[in-house]
Amino acid sequence: MITFEGATKRHPDGTVAVEGLDLDVPAGRITVLVGPSGCGKTTLLRMVNRMVEPTSGRVLLNGEDVASLPAARLRRGIGYVIQQAGLFPHRRVLDNIATVPRLLGRDRRTARARAAELLELVGLPPETSRRYPFQLSGGQQQRVGVARALAADPPVLLMDEPFSAVDPVVRAGLQEELLRLQSELNKTVLFVTHDIEEAVRLGDQVVVLREHGRIAQCADPHTLLTAPADDGVAAFLGRDRGLRGLGLRPATAVALLPVGTDLHGWRLAVDAGGRPTAWEGNGERRPAPVFAPAADSLRSALDAAVLSPAGAAVAVDGYGRATGLATRAAVLAALGPAVPEPAAGEHTVDGPTVEEPAGGR
């Protein structure tokens, strides 16, 4: 666990980068710092590994003030990933990753063997190990950067806009990879981004910052999207908050109809293995959009139901076999109790109701 207690950084020129920040970063989870340029995100991150020393306040790592720990020892327990990966240009990929284990005193063979394992862990083919960084794509370089940060098996990982220099498709892949790695490794991750989409995708806890490192809101992504603290946070979150929030909710609770159900003249055709092939009916054959209740979100289920000619998404298991049909109504029902419709006669057509002043007449 990392704790910021009244952390403040004033630069000699009088600039206040961060003022009096109190924050708990829970162990084994991903905490994302997000906010506009210059709000103090990088400063906060670097306070943890003492690349920046607070002018007042302190940062605790598992209850110990980081200022009391020798910087070199502290940094051995903290992986650090930055934008553009920050690899050594003149060293091959494998040696880039093996650098820290070598510094920790491992012999060359052990360090390289560990580096090869890490290369595989971050999803890079073995042949990349002998290349130099300039021979890799931006996304591959970022993967090497993550592998290098993991090389000493540090309990804490600091990530400063690690994926911002790559295109959106590669970026989505890297985000996916980080979530997969985290589900295996359970590191304490402090991740900086200025991209709110990335923040809600990756964070267990999202900290929205304003200038001088002031916290506008600290919450889990679902709470952030559905209950922003104020208009400023809502504006920062942008449009379609409700729909994006559905992307964070699992589709496990959607009630399913049997696969053979006839829906407005449409029936699902499946192959010999039980996998859906098409919707058939009304003299037509149309694609059958699917979702996996165990892995996908309510947003994916709703999307598949909206695209289906039968008005229902096909639920599939891990082998792609159809397990049931989710109508649009069933997906909406899984959102929870609806706000009651106004009863007949309660509709107002000429503007909002004006309440009687209290205590009047």
Ligand SMILES: Nc1ncnc2c1ncn2[C@@H]1O[C@H](COP(=O)(O)OP(=O)(O)OP(=O)(O)O)[C@@H](O)[C@H]1O
């Ligand atoms: N050495 C320095 N001297 C004076 N001011 C500094 C120094 N380093 C950073 N700052 C200022 O401190 C503030 C916070 O900087 P920081 O890099 O932490 O912001 P950030 O939120 O990470 O920004 P970005 O998203 O643009 O990277 C900024 O106003 C910056 O100009």
